[in-house]
Amino acid sequence: MAHAEAITIIPARIASTRLPGKPLADIAGTPMIVRVLRRAEAAGTGPVVVATDSEAIFACVEKAGGRAIMTRADHESGSDRIFEALASADPEGRCSIVLNVQGDLPTIDAADIRAAVAPLADPAVDIATLAAEIVRAEERNNPNVVKVIGSTLSPKRLRALYFTRATAPAGDGPLYHHIGLYAYRRAALARFVTLPPSPLELRERLEQLRALEAGMRIDVSIVGGVPLGVDTPEDLERVRELLSGT
Numbered sequence: 595m596a597h598a599e600a601i602t603i604i605p606a607r608i609a610s611t612r613l614p615g616k617p618l619a620d621i622a623g624t625p626m627i628v629r630v631l632r633r634a635e636a637a638g639t640g641p642v643v644v645a646t647d648s649e650a651i652f653a654c655v656e657k658a659g660g661r662a663i664m665t666r667a668d669h670e671s672g673s674d675r676i677f678e679a680l681a682s683a684d685p686e687g688r689c690s691i692v693l694n695v696q697g698d699l700p701t702i703d704a705a706d707i708r709a710a711v712a713p714l715a716d717p718a719v720d721i722a723t724l725a726a727e728i729v730r731a732e733e734r735n736n737p738n739v740v741k742v743i744g745s746t747l748s749p750k751r752l753r754a755l756y757f758t759r760a761t762a763p764a765g766d767g768p769l770y771h772h773i774g775l776y777a778y779r780r781a782a783l784a785r786f787v788t789l790p791p792s793p794l795e796l797r798e799r800l801e802q803l804r805a806l807e808a809g810m811r812i813d814v815s816i817v818g819g820v821p822l823g824v825d826t827p828e829d830l831e832r833v834r835e836l837l838s839g840t
Contacts, residue, residue: 600640600711601689603679604630605672606697608648612826617651617697619830622837626824627651628658629700637707639693645679671801677787692783694776700833702821710777713751713813720782720810724773726820733771735761740772740800742814754812757800771820782810
Protein backbone atom coordinates (compact mmCIF):
# COMPACT_ATOMS: atom_id res chain seq x y z
CA MET A 595 0.00 0.00 0.00
CA ALA A 596 1.42 3.39 -0.97
CA HIS A 597 1.75 5.76 1.95
CA ALA A 598 0.03 8.53 -0.01
CA GLU A 599 -3.22 6.56 0.11
CA ALA A 600 -3.79 7.22 3.83
CA ILE A 601 -4.41 10.42 5.75
CA THR A 602 -4.59 10.65 9.55
CA ILE A 603 -7.02 13.15 11.05
CA ILE A 604 -6.97 13.83 14.79
CA PRO A 605 -10.23 15.36 16.09
CA ALA A 606 -9.66 17.72 19.02
CA ARG A 607 -12.39 19.64 20.82
CA ILE A 608 -11.61 22.28 23.43
CA ALA A 609 -14.78 21.48 25.42
CA SER A 610 -14.47 18.53 27.79
CA THR A 611 -16.81 18.15 30.72
CA ARG A 612 -14.35 16.24 32.89
CA LEU A 613 -11.13 17.95 31.84
CA PRO A 614 -11.62 21.41 30.28
CA GLY A 615 -9.01 22.38 27.69
CA LYS A 616 -7.79 18.77 27.59
CA PRO A 617 -5.92 18.83 24.22
CA LEU A 618 -3.74 21.72 25.45
CA ALA A 619 -2.86 20.04 28.77
CA ASP A 620 0.89 20.15 29.38
CA ILE A 621 2.67 16.79 29.50
CA ALA A 622 6.36 17.18 30.37
CA GLY A 623 6.58 20.46 28.47
CA THR A 624 4.57 19.42 25.40
CA PRO A 625 0.81 19.94 24.88
CA MET A 626 -1.10 16.66 24.67
CA ILE A 627 -2.37 17.29 21.14
CA VAL A 628 1.21 17.79 19.93
CA ARG A 629 2.27 14.51 21.53
CA VAL A 630 -0.54 12.70 19.67
CA LEU A 631 0.46 14.50 16.46
CA ARG A 632 4.06 13.32 16.87
CA ARG A 633 2.97 9.70 17.46
CA ALA A 634 0.80 9.80 14.35
CA GLU A 635 3.60 11.31 12.27
CA ALA A 636 5.98 8.59 13.53
CA ALA A 637 3.62 5.91 12.17
CA GLY A 638 4.62 6.97 8.66
CA THR A 639 1.24 6.19 7.14
CA GLY A 640 0.86 9.51 5.32
CA PRO A 641 -0.06 13.13 6.06
CA VAL A 642 -1.41 14.05 9.51
CA VAL A 643 -3.94 16.81 10.22
CA VAL A 644 -5.61 18.03 13.43
CA ALA A 645 -9.33 18.87 13.05
CA THR A 646 -10.51 21.31 15.71
CA ASP A 647 -13.16 23.84 16.64
CA SER A 648 -10.68 25.82 18.75
CA GLU A 649 -8.45 28.65 17.59
CA ALA A 650 -6.16 27.94 20.56
CA ILE A 651 -5.66 24.31 19.48
CA PHE A 652 -5.22 25.44 15.86
CA ALA A 653 -2.49 27.90 16.89
CA CYS A 654 -0.80 25.32 19.15
CA VAL A 655 -0.56 22.75 16.33
CA GLU A 656 0.66 25.28 13.77
CA LYS A 657 3.30 26.56 16.22
CA ALA A 658 4.55 22.98 16.59
CA GLY A 659 4.94 22.72 12.82
CA GLY A 660 1.84 20.62 12.29
CA ARG A 661 -1.20 21.20 10.10
CA ALA A 662 -4.58 22.06 11.60
CA ILE A 663 -7.99 22.66 10.06
CA MET A 664 -10.84 24.59 11.69
CA THR A 665 -14.17 22.75 11.73
CA ARG A 666 -17.66 23.55 12.95
CA ALA A 667 -18.30 23.42 16.69
CA ASP A 668 -21.62 21.57 16.47
CA HIS A 669 -20.49 18.13 15.31
CA GLU A 670 -22.15 15.21 17.08
CA SER A 671 -19.08 12.98 16.85
CA GLY A 672 -15.43 12.75 15.93
CA SER A 673 -16.28 10.93 12.70
CA ASP A 674 -18.42 13.88 11.57
CA ARG A 675 -15.58 16.27 12.41
CA ILE A 676 -12.96 14.28 10.48
CA PHE A 677 -15.26 14.00 7.47
CA GLU A 678 -15.62 17.78 7.34
CA ALA A 679 -11.85 18.22 7.71
CA LEU A 680 -11.17 15.64 5.00
CA ALA A 681 -12.81 17.82 2.35
CA SER A 682 -10.34 20.63 3.17
CA ALA A 683 -7.30 18.44 3.79
CA ASP A 684 -7.62 16.35 0.63
CA PRO A 685 -10.09 18.00 -1.76
CA GLU A 686 -8.76 16.05 -4.76
CA GLY A 687 -9.59 12.72 -3.09
CA ARG A 688 -6.06 11.33 -3.35
CA CYS A 689 -6.28 9.55 0.01
CA SER A 690 -8.49 6.48 -0.10
CA ILE A 691 -7.97 5.61 3.59
CA VAL A 692 -8.79 7.90 6.51
CA LEU A 693 -7.37 7.22 9.98
CA ASN A 694 -9.21 8.65 12.99
CA VAL A 695 -6.74 8.90 15.89
CA GLN A 696 -8.26 10.28 19.09
CA GLY A 697 -6.60 13.42 20.40
CA ASP A 698 -6.49 12.11 23.98
CA LEU A 699 -4.16 9.14 23.37
CA PRO A 700 -0.69 10.62 24.01
CA THR A 701 0.77 7.15 24.67
CA ILE A 702 -0.49 5.53 21.45
CA ASP A 703 2.25 3.45 19.82
CA ALA A 704 3.13 4.33 16.23
CA ALA A 705 3.19 0.60 15.41
CA ASP A 706 -0.40 0.30 16.64
CA ILE A 707 -1.48 3.09 14.29
CA ARG A 708 0.09 1.14 11.43
CA ALA A 709 -1.66 -2.02 12.63
CA ALA A 710 -5.03 -0.27 12.33
CA VAL A 711 -4.49 0.20 8.59
CA ALA A 712 -3.41 -3.37 7.85
CA PRO A 713 -6.87 -5.04 7.58
CA LEU A 714 -7.82 -2.66 4.75
CA ALA A 715 -5.43 -4.59 2.50
CA ASP A 716 -8.46 -6.90 2.16
CA PRO A 717 -10.92 -5.15 -0.19
CA ALA A 718 -13.86 -6.74 1.63
CA VAL A 719 -13.12 -4.72 4.80
CA ASP A 720 -14.83 -1.31 5.15
CA ILE A 721 -13.44 -0.18 8.52
CA ALA A 722 -10.55 -1.38 10.67
CA THR A 723 -9.87 -0.84 14.36
CA LEU A 724 -7.81 -2.16 17.28
CA ALA A 725 -8.24 -4.28 20.39
CA ALA A 726 -6.06 -5.84 23.09
CA GLU A 727 -6.72 -8.94 25.17
CA ILE A 728 -8.05 -8.10 28.63
CA VAL A 729 -5.55 -9.15 31.29
CA ARG A 730 -6.88 -7.30 34.36
CA ALA A 731 -9.80 -9.12 35.96
CA GLU A 732 -11.59 -5.90 36.95
CA GLU A 733 -11.85 -4.86 33.30
CA ARG A 734 -13.92 -7.91 32.38
CA ASN A 735 -17.02 -6.56 34.13
CA ASN A 736 -16.39 -2.82 33.72
CA PRO A 737 -19.02 -1.22 31.43
CA ASN A 738 -16.55 1.55 30.57
CA VAL A 739 -14.32 -1.07 28.96
CA VAL A 740 -15.88 -1.78 25.57
CA LYS A 741 -15.49 -5.38 24.44
CA VAL A 742 -15.31 -6.54 20.84
CA ILE A 743 -16.72 -9.94 19.96
CA GLY A 744 -15.35 -11.35 16.74
CA SER A 745 -14.54 -14.36 14.62
CA THR A 746 -10.83 -15.18 14.64
CA LEU A 747 -9.29 -14.80 11.18
CA SER A 748 -5.67 -15.17 12.38
CA PRO A 749 -3.85 -14.94 15.73
CA LYS A 750 -3.79 -11.13 15.45
CA ARG A 751 -6.99 -10.47 13.56
CA LEU A 752 -10.73 -10.65 14.19
CA ARG A 753 -13.78 -9.93 12.10
CA ALA A 754 -16.04 -7.92 14.40
CA LEU A 755 -19.49 -9.35 15.05
CA TYR A 756 -20.48 -7.00 17.88
CA PHE A 757 -19.23 -4.39 20.35
CA THR A 758 -20.66 -4.22 23.87
CA ARG A 759 -20.26 -2.78 27.34
CA ALA A 760 -21.40 -6.11 28.77
CA THR A 761 -19.05 -8.95 29.70
CA ALA A 762 -19.06 -11.05 26.54
CA PRO A 763 -18.79 -13.57 25.09
CA ALA A 764 -19.69 -16.03 27.83
CA GLY A 765 -17.68 -19.17 28.54
CA ASP A 766 -13.96 -19.84 28.54
CA GLY A 767 -11.58 -17.88 26.37
CA PRO A 768 -10.14 -14.40 25.94
CA LEU A 769 -12.06 -11.13 26.10
CA TYR A 770 -10.89 -8.20 23.99
CA HIS A 771 -10.78 -4.53 25.02
CA HIS A 772 -11.70 -2.32 22.07
CA ILE A 773 -9.39 0.63 21.35
CA GLY A 774 -11.23 3.52 19.69
CA LEU A 775 -8.89 4.18 16.79
CA TYR A 776 -10.34 3.64 13.31
CA ALA A 777 -9.14 3.34 9.73
CA TYR A 778 -11.94 3.91 7.21
CA ARG A 779 -12.08 3.46 3.51
CA ARG A 780 -12.95 6.94 2.33
CA ALA A 781 -16.18 5.66 0.75
CA ALA A 782 -17.12 3.86 3.98
CA LEU A 783 -16.64 7.06 6.02
CA ALA A 784 -18.72 9.03 3.51
CA ARG A 785 -21.51 6.47 3.86
CA PHE A 786 -21.21 6.19 7.64
CA VAL A 787 -21.72 9.90 8.30
CA THR A 788 -24.98 9.87 6.32
CA LEU A 789 -26.49 7.04 8.37
CA PRO A 790 -28.89 7.84 11.22
CA PRO A 791 -28.01 6.54 14.70
CA SER A 792 -29.00 2.88 14.91
CA PRO A 793 -31.05 1.18 17.64
CA LEU A 794 -28.15 -0.81 19.09
CA GLU A 795 -25.86 2.22 18.89
CA LEU A 796 -28.31 4.19 21.01
CA ARG A 797 -28.81 1.32 23.44
CA GLU A 798 -25.09 0.60 24.00
CA ARG A 799 -23.92 4.18 23.35
CA LEU A 800 -21.37 2.88 20.85
CA GLU A 801 -21.19 4.64 17.50
CA GLN A 802 -19.44 1.75 15.71
CA LEU A 803 -22.59 -0.38 16.01
CA ARG A 804 -24.19 1.93 13.43
CA ALA A 805 -21.74 0.57 10.86
CA LEU A 806 -22.35 -3.06 11.80
CA GLU A 807 -26.13 -2.62 11.74
CA ALA A 808 -25.81 -1.12 8.26
CA GLY A 809 -23.98 -4.25 7.08
CA MET A 810 -20.50 -2.74 6.96
CA ARG A 811 -17.56 -4.99 7.73
CA ILE A 812 -15.21 -4.06 10.57
CA ASP A 813 -11.99 -6.03 11.11
CA VAL A 814 -9.85 -5.75 14.23
CA SER A 815 -6.08 -5.91 14.65
CA ILE A 816 -5.02 -7.34 18.02
CA VAL A 817 -2.21 -5.31 19.60
CA GLY A 818 -0.14 -5.78 22.74
CA GLY A 819 -1.85 -3.36 25.10
CA VAL A 820 -4.31 -0.52 25.55
CA PRO A 821 -2.92 3.03 25.34
CA LEU A 822 -3.74 5.21 28.32
CA GLY A 823 -6.49 7.62 27.32
CA VAL A 824 -6.88 10.92 29.16
CA ASP A 825 -10.43 11.61 30.36
CA THR A 826 -9.92 12.82 33.93
CA PRO A 827 -7.37 14.81 35.97
CA GLU A 828 -6.20 11.48 37.45
CA ASP A 829 -5.52 10.11 33.95
CA LEU A 830 -3.54 13.23 33.13
CA GLU A 831 -1.35 12.79 36.20
CA ARG A 832 -0.68 9.14 35.27
CA VAL A 833 0.33 10.12 31.74
CA ARG A 834 2.58 12.91 33.07
CA GLU A 835 4.37 10.36 35.27
CA LEU A 836 4.65 7.89 32.41
CA LEU A 837 6.07 10.44 29.95
CA SER A 838 8.04 12.57 32.41
CA GLY A 839 11.38 11.66 30.86
CA THR A 840 10.35 12.12 27.25
